[in-house]
Structures are given as structure tokens and as C-alpha cells.
Amino acid sequence: MKKLRVLMVAPAPFPGNRGTPSRILDMSLGLSHLGHEVHVVSYHLKTDTPTNGITVHRIPCVPTYTRMGPGPSFQKLLVLDSLLALKVWKVASQIDFDIIHGHSYEGFLAALPTARQKKKKLIYDAHSTLFDELPSYDFINIKSIASFLDRKVPEWSDHIIAVSETLKDILLKKGIDDSKIAVIPTGVNVRQFEGRDPLIIRRKHNIPAHLKIVMYTGSLANFQGVDYLIEAMALVLQKFPDAVLLLVGNSNMQKYVDACRNMGISGHVVITGDQPFQDIPDYLAAADVVVSPRTVCPGVPQKLANYMASGKAIVGFQGSAKLVTHLESGIVLENGNVTEMAEWIIRLLHNPSLANRLGSSAKWSLLGKYDWITLSRKVQDVYYGLLTH
Template identity: 25%
Template sequence: MKILYHHRIASKDGQYVHIEEINKSLKKAGHDIVLVAPSMGEQQEFGGDGGVVSKLKQLLPKALYEVIELAYSIWAFLKLAKAIKSHKPDFIYERYNLFCPAGIWAKKWFKIPLLSEVNAPLFEERGKYDGISLKKLAKWSERYVWRNADKVLPVTDVLADHIRAEGVPESRICVIPNGINTEAFIDKQYDNPLPVDTSDKIVVGFVGFCREWHGLDKIVELLALPGNESLFFLLIGDGPAVASIKDTAKQAGIEDRIYITGLVNRDDMPAWLTPIDIALQPAVVAYASPLKMLEYMATAKAIVAPDSPNIRELLTHQENALLFDPKDMSSFVQACQTLATDDALRTRLAKQAKQSIFDKKLTWDENAAKIVELANGCIQR
């Protein structure tokens, strides 16, 4: 099939991984992809923040920036129209964004099915973290896309509840969680890149941009407790909490038992996961399908994660992970301690975590197949 893939992501960060991986899997399955997207996102290295778009967002009044966002949809529609006329795609696959009705306009004008991938309730998310000035317009744009897409594909059932609440019928909603590139995270073996010998250690690891509310300083304190001399902490990433973590380790005299990589290249991530025995998901957005957690599962890690509805869509306490009360950080630390002292439990949970990838079909290839199946159903109507 010929698929017109549309997104408005200008940065090249975690959200870009989803875009890149699903396109790889669609191409691997023999489908042709016609990409309509901001060129600046494609040209950046991984970790890029969107350049001029990010600066405009910081400098302009919110209302003006939001008007520019909506105005961009006119330009995006023209690009979509040109691509449709030139390539005659079978359907449009779009990553939903706020103030971006261009895909729906193209679907209606050219009578082509559109599948809308939804990774967050952006009206709620942006309102909470960045603030929204043109609230009625923003809410209209979200509702307009969700209600007019042929299929809406949220990454969790928790997120699907937001979509149901906007009047989208169940028949047009299909939950498709994030996935795993099996070739990179399962099929290949990697050398351990850690420049510290941890062969006699139990490595507790975290991947991501760490903030204070992750509570990773508590893990450093755990390492310092008597009896935990065999524990080693590996932080794959960076963030504002790094300085505090280093200070805590220095005060405890265990600097030699932590290692912080800083930002790593996306292609190097599978190798960096190699030395980890206990993998941490200390906090999670309520509606997210955490990519790092799936990568932990695929590489057979004993996982500690919050006992929240979206996490329970993938993990079960004592079956393929240990889940803790997200309101009680002491339970997070206790779960880590339990795994550190129970080799059999750690091994069993790690093995079952990896098996769950296959049992639940949590791969990008499976996601690509599901997308095409849904699109075929829309085309045949």
C-alpha cells in the first residue's frame, strides 16, 4: 500500500522514535511511505529541540504562537494536497497534534481514510504544563480531529477514555501501545559499554531525563545502606537531578558505585541496557505508554514500576514486574531492595517481562500490521 504519513514534530526527541520506528516497520512490510512533515525535524541529530520553532514558542505571546500553529495547518494542507495528487496514497496516517486540522481537511477534500495516532490528550497536557491562551480554539481542534478521523489510535486505554469522553464511538477507537524494534533490542547481542567492571555487582538502572520527582537520590541512599555493597547505579541520560544525585553519592562516599552517561545516541541505547539487572520506571504520566519500559521488557530486566492503570495494561505485579504505590516512594525503594536480595525473583520477573513482549505482541512490526489492517477496513467500507 501507499501511505501518506503526516506529522508536525519539529524536534528530534523521544516522540520522534515512534515516528521513525513505525515507518521502518511499514517499509519493511513492503509499503511505500510518502512523508509530509517539517524538514527541520528530519535534519536534526537525535536530541534536537526543534530549533527556530522552540525559540518562537519561548519568545512569542502564547496567543500569537497558537495562531501561527493553526495558520501552519493551511501550509500543511497544501503540502498534503500536493502529495496526494502526486502519489495517490491509499490512506493518511497522522500523528495527532493540537491546532493541526490539516489532515482532516485533506481527508475530507480528497475522500481518503485517515488514521489518527494519539500519544497524549494535548489540550489537557499543554494546559497543565505550558498554558493555553486560545482555549476554545485549542479544544475545538482536538475534538475536530478525534471526531472526524476514520480511526483514532491511542497508545493506552487510559488515553482512550479521554477520546471516548469527546464522543468518539468505540468502533472507531483502537488502542495500539508503543512497541519494540526486535532486531535492535532482542535479536542482537551487544558488548557492555560500561567502562566500570560490574561483574560482581547488581546494576540498578534508569533511562531518561531525570528530575527531582523521580526520586533517584533515594536509590543512591539505598546503595549506601549496610549490606548493599554489591549494588551499582547506572543512569543512562541526563537532567536537572544529576547534580543532586552526584552530591548524595559523594556525601555517602560511594561515587565509585554510580555512573552517569549523559545523553547517549539513540542507536547506542540497546548496548547501554546490557549491564542492567534491575530497571527503574519511578514515575509515569497517567496516560503514557512508556517506551523505556518496553525496552526494559525486551531486554529482560527485572522492572520496578508504579502501580497505575496505564502500567497495568502491560505489567502485572509479581508476574513480570514489581509494582509500587506511586504515592509512597518508600515502597519504590523497598521494591528495589527486594529485587536486590532475591536472585530467583529477579530472574523470574526478567524472563517473564521479555516473554510479555511476544505474548502481547508489543513490537513495531505488529503495530504496522495492525495499522494496515485497520486502514484496509476503512478503505473497503
């Protein structure tokens, strides 16, 4: 098969310690492993995560924009995304690409003028719906614009890769033809999570050996449901005081510091700030129970795949625990049921054998289905199919 030259468009810091840039990086590395030449156009910001095997083209530095977390702003939309579109044009004018692959709305729209002018096939990688996501941020919420883009962006694309069956169903209801949509979920490289020392993080944060660790990793943005987790942890500590909650993330930190203080649990909560992705496997190795408290998520959170790869017991709400089967590979709860969340966390802390069984089952359920080599082959098949027709 022909080796392809692929242009990924990443409307985010790249690499980055959250879902969208992680998906783009792992997909790009997987395609590179299959022999394709992959280029990524991204914002100026980055972490130190290696990008060996792919070529990254960044927009010019915007000194006043330092945000690594998700969410819109006028500067992001008007300045960074305009620079992203110009960079896509410049790179595509220098290199003849076979496929342009735009991630999320901003990545797709930044690539659209170039793809049309140069007559290149353009893929829309759909991570969520704008109508559902916008209200979660402290930003203007113009429902008419969100609905318009939710409808038109998929129509304008040559093909769509959706991260979940839920998102595919939403697209089908908007009139998108089934043959135009491929479901390729967020995956994980399981080997990154193996052989980690659980004592590294206990030493780093001075957590005594007798304390059980309940953990959340990822963005602390409002839509992630961390409020539910903090409320549940207050209930957990009433019956299981030898526990500590680790929140591994950085946005909204002061909000949650205040929330923990108001609930009287500050002494049992550690908010670590942003951590490089290469350290996340060490954090998860130290956990006894991991939690996914998000209630609305048309896609699949990267943190969920990471949790599963770590082999830890997962407690999550239905809205975000899409890869988990209740009582087989984790605990899946009714959205927003804080009491039940607390009860299951307590039960798993008391029963390590059950926690280990669920975690092991979650890890093995990934293999051959959600590892990035398997998923990258599916992306490759989408490319070949699109170029053949």
C-alpha cells in the first residue's frame, strides 16, 4: 500500500497534557509507526512529551496566550486559530499532502480553506458537539451558532471520524450519511503504564503508606464534574477516614481549594497542579481507586483509557464511562448520584481483591481494541478508502 503524507491540524498546545492533544499525538505516532509521513500544525505552546517520528509546525509565538487547558476565548478564536489557518496554508503550499485531518471544530475550520483551494480530502475528527460543550465554559453561549456548526462542519467534511457511537448517533440524527462516518475511539499505549513504582508519587507528595488514594487525573474545568467527586469524598471520609483524594490537574485550582475547605476535607485532598503526561502512569500506579465524575461526554475521555490501561478500579458516571461494563471492568453509576459514588469508593477501598479484579479486567479489555496501533490501522483504512473513491 502507498505510504501517505498526512497533515494533522491540532487547535491546541501540542503535545499537551489533556485529551485532544494526546489523541492527536498517539494517532500521529501510530500512523508514523505504520510508515506514513505525518506532519502536525499546532499552537506555539507545548509540553516536553517526545514527538519522535513526526514533524511539528507551530504558529508564531503569542506571548500573551499561555493557557494549556481547554476552552474557548476571544484571543484563541480570533488570533490563534487565524494564525493556525495561515500556518496550514503555508505548510500545505510547501509540501504536497495526500490527506488533511482536522481535529475538533477549530482544527477543521482552520484547514477548510486550504483543503478546498488545493483540492485535498479533508477529514473532520469529531471529539464532541459544540452545543453540549460551550455551556461548560465561562464564555459566550450562542446556541444558534453552536447548532449551525454542529450541523454544517460534518456536512463540509469529506469524511468524519467520531470518537464514540454516541457521537455517531448524534451525527446520524443531523442527517449525515452513515457511510460518511467511522467510529474510532480514543485509545492508549498500554505499555506506557506497565512496571511503574507506586511509591514514587507517595514520596513526592508525602502520603503515608496507610492512607488509601482516590484519584482523578485531567482537566479541572467545570464540565468535568469534579464538584461531584469532592462531595462524594466528603461522604467517603465520614466512613473511611484513612483516605486521601489526589486531583491531578491545574485549571480551576482555587475553586476546588475553596470547595474542599468549605467541606472540611482540605487535610485529605492534594491538588497537584499540571503534571507532564509522562508522569501520569506513575500517578495512576499509586492509586487505589480512580474516578470519572463527568456526566455529559459524547466522546470518550482520554483519562478513561488511561485509567483502564493502569489496571485500576474505576468508578464513573454513565455519561463518561462508555468503555466500562458495570461490575465487569469497573463501576458505572447513574449520572450525578454522589451517594452511590461514595458508597462504591468505600466498598472498593475495603475490598482490594474486588478492586484488583475490576482493574485487571478493564486493562485486558483494551488490548486489540483500544490500543493505538490497532486504532491507527483503522485511521489508515479511512484514508485509503477516501482516496480510492
